[in-house]
Amino acid sequence: MHLSMIVVTDIFGGFSTKDYDPINWGSKEDKKHFRKITTEIGTVIMGRKTFESIGHPLKDRLNIILTTQKKENKENIIFTKGSPEKIIKFLENQKIHSAAIIGGKKVFEDFFPFVDKLYITIEPIVLENAQKLNFPKTSFKLVATNVLNSKGTIVLEYKKLSQKDFL
Structure with a gap:
């Protein structure tokens, strides 16, 4: 299973930050890039608040929504309270080989140990009172800009380095 994290x-x-719409503060070019990458990957994993901010399922992608609320699954939308391990196992059993982690903060942090690729968009702006992500020390290699x-x-675009890459 290949997991990519996509964040702006x-x-x-x-x-x-609470002062900005968590979805719509980025550039239109980043939204186009996000759509292209996530459509190519085919499956997105997000938290309930991110899903509600978007307002609809992402077209042409399987949407996995993490929530503790009981909701009925629909076409291309699966609601679950499963752990990252259970979700990864479910996707593998469905013959899905890649997924994109798209937020929010807790989902990014919970899935980070399983991520092997990062797509980080940097917008030339400073957000007041912005949240930061907290991850364990992990080494990556820059593969594209x-x-x-x-x-x-x-x-x-970064690729996670494996233990053998350090030897």
Whole structure:
């Protein structure tokens, strides 16, 4: 199973704040990039608040929504309170080989140990009172950069290094 984490941050690594819409503060170019990558991957995993912020399931993708609320599954939407391990096992049993973790904070942090690729968009803005993500020390290698617009929005793509990469 390949898990990618897709996140947009300000220039200091802040990714959301109560003062900004958690979904819509990024550039239109980042939204286009997000749509392209997540559609290629085919499955997205997000928390209930992220899902509610989006307002609808993401088209042409299987949407896995983490929630403690009892909800009925629909076409291309699965509601679950399962652990990352259980969700990964479920996807593997369904012959799904990749998924994108798209937020929010708790979902990013819970799934991080299983992530092997990062797509980090950096928007040239400073968000006031922005949240930061807390992860254990992990090594990655930069594999691609992409400038999305003339304002300086960039995407950094990283691949997780394995133990053998250190030897």
